[in-house]
Amino acid sequence: MSNGGLHSGAIIHADVLATMDDAGTEIADGALIWRDGAIVACGPTAELAPQLAGIEAIDARGCVVTPGLVNTHHHLYQSLTRAVPGCQDASLFGWLKTLYPIWARYTPDDVFAATRLGLAELALSGCTLSSDHLYLFPNGVRLEDTIAAAQTIGIRFHPTRGAMSVGESLGGLPPDSLVEAEPAILDDMIRVIDAFHDAGEGAMVRVGVAPCSPFSVSRELMRDAAILARDKDVMMHTHLAEDADDVRYSLEKFGCRPGDYAESLGWTGPDVWHAHCVQLDPSEIALFARTRTGVAHCPCSNCRLGSGIAPVRAMLDAGVPLGLGVDGSASSDSGHLLAEARQAMLLQRVAGGAGALSAREALRMATRGGAEILGRSDCGQLQPGKRADLAIWPVAQIASTGNWDALAALVFAPPAGPRDVFVEGRGVVRGGELVLSAQTEVVAGAQAALARLMA
Numbered sequence: 001m002s003n004g005g006l007h008s009g010a011i012i013h014a015d016v017l018a019t020m021d022d023a024g025t026e027i028a029d030g031a032l033i034w035r036d037g038a039i040v041a042c043g044p045t046a047e048l049a050p051q052l053a054g055i056e057a058i059d060a061r062g063c064v065v066t067p068g069l070v071n072t073h074h075h076l077y078q079s080l081t082r083a084v085p086g087c088q089d090a091s092l093f094g095w096l097k098t099l100y101p102i103w104a105r106y107t108p109d110d111v112f113a114a115t116r117l118g119l120a121e122l123a124l125s126g127c128t129l130s131s132d133h134l135y136l137f138p139n140g141v142r143l144e145d146t147i148a149a150a151q152t153i154g155i156r157f158h159p160t161r162g163a164m165s166v167g168e169s170l171g172g173l174p175p176d177s178l179v180e181a182e183p184a185i186l187d188d189m190i191r192v193i194d195a196f197h198d199a200g201e202g203a204m205v206r207v208g209v210a211p212c213s214p215f216s217v218s219r220e221l222m223r224d225a226a227i228l229a230r231d232k233d234v235m236m237h238t239h240l241a242e243d244a245d246d247v248r249y250s251l252e253k254f255g256c257r258p259g260d261y262a263e264s265l266g267w268t269g270p271d272v273w274h275a276h277c278v279q280l281d282p283s284e285i286a287l288f289a290r291t292r293t294g295v296a297h298c299p300c301s302n303c304r305l306g307s308g309i310a311p312v313r314a315m316l317d318a319g320v321p322l323g324l325g326v327d328g329s330a331s332s333d334s335g336h337l338l339a340e341a342r343q344a345m346l347l348q349r350v351a352g353g354a355g356a357l358s359a360r361e362a363l364r365m366a367t368r369g370g371a372e373i374l375g376r377s378d379c380g381q382l383q384p385g386k387r388a389d390l391a392i393w394p395v396a397q398i399a400s401t402g403n404w405d406a407l408a409a410l411v412f413a414p415p416a417g418p419r420d421v422f423v424e425g426r427g428v429v430r431g432g433e434l435v436l437s438a439q440t441e442v443v444a445g446a447q448a449a450l451a452r453l454m455a
């Protein structure tokens with residue numbers, strides 16, 4: 001695999017290679033070459049043959065190759081609170097109140113085990129870049145517990161330093177024991193940005209700031225976090241307009257809709273992405289399109305919590321930048337990004353008919369769309385100059401054989417998982433198995449943490 005001291009690799013003979021470039025180019029019998037983490041050539045296998053000498057090439061016959069999927073919203077620590085009795089059938093606010101006491105027991109080891117489990121699940125669903133939103137820090141938990149976990153899986157990681165500061169005694173939703181003082185929150189945001197944020201091309205870790213939601217932090221913290229983020233040139237993330245209760249809270253407490261509240265505190269712009277936005281009205285959609293504010297659409301979570309159907313078609317038509325998110329495993333229980341793309345397509349059709357969202361539009365949101373809202377113009381496309389982040393999907397299996405359009409079938413008839421996943425040209429999944437960690441060890445570590453939490 002060595003070539004002039006640089007690490008090189010190639011894929012050849014992909015049934016279809018979906019580039020996700022501006023024209024949506026799809027290459028039959030496709031090939032791709034990378035060197036030192038970046039793609040250097042992409043085209044039909046026959047055309048690239050002269051450049052393949054001396055490079056070990058992976059045969060992708062019977063497979064579709066896409067850019068690695070990008071997850072734009074998650075709470076990885078929640079991977080140990082799937083299907084918790086008492087909140088299986090609750091809507092957002094009741095669900096949160098049941099889970100807060102469990103989350104208050106987490107230790108750094110539990111957060112590490114949960115994060116490693118969630119990122120393993122994502123990698124095995126074709127994800128090469130995931131954000132995370134960690135907004136509670138009990139018992140000495142720190143953001144670096146999640147960064148250490150990401151390094152054991154090997155995918156790109158954008159942890160955000162979340163926060164809650166308005167507890168029950170001040171009219172907020174979380175218990176007072178789970179909230180932090182605002183000066184300490186801002187100090188820790190600065191600490192983790194300075195310690196871990198990498199602004200460079202091909203960065204494996206980028207840090208963002210992410211007050212949890214308008215109903216768990218003050219107006220001042222929202223404003224100060226935005227000022228801090230812009231001073232440090234990092235991205236900003238929060239939850240917005242998730243359901244009708246969320247909008248009602250905004251109208252009662254702040255006297256305006258969530259989009260207006262966000263705008264008044266500096267929370268619109270190309271460096272901001274909001275999770276959910278199920279309840280944005282037409283004027284808020286226009287605001288987000290005008291300001292290039294991103295949205296992380298999380299359809300499984302929205303269904304699970306009965307939050308409604310996000311106006312994805314309207315947002316796409318208006319030009320709102322859109323990506324997909326699996327959301328935390330306490331509200332979508334599974335973290336399979338391709339399943340999320342399928343759910344996004346199906347859910348839009350429930351609202352808007354069979355033409356409401358195509359399989360290719362859903363895949364584009366799951367790849368390039370996500371990379372764009374995370375500020376990663378170097379990821380999300382298979383083109384020379386972009387990072388070598390890709391997934392190889394076998395489509396000659398029981399559940400996928402018989403299709404007439406292999407790329408669309410990834411969404412209509414999704415395979416169980418990718419055969420291989422590469423990040424920066426390095427294998428993180430090969431033959432359906434994690435490369436850097438043993439899957440049995442990931443599960444055993446999570447089970448041990450779960451036993452502690454249940455004790």
Ligand SMILES: [Zn+2]
Pocket residue numbers: 073074075239275327328
């Ligand atoms: Zn969330």
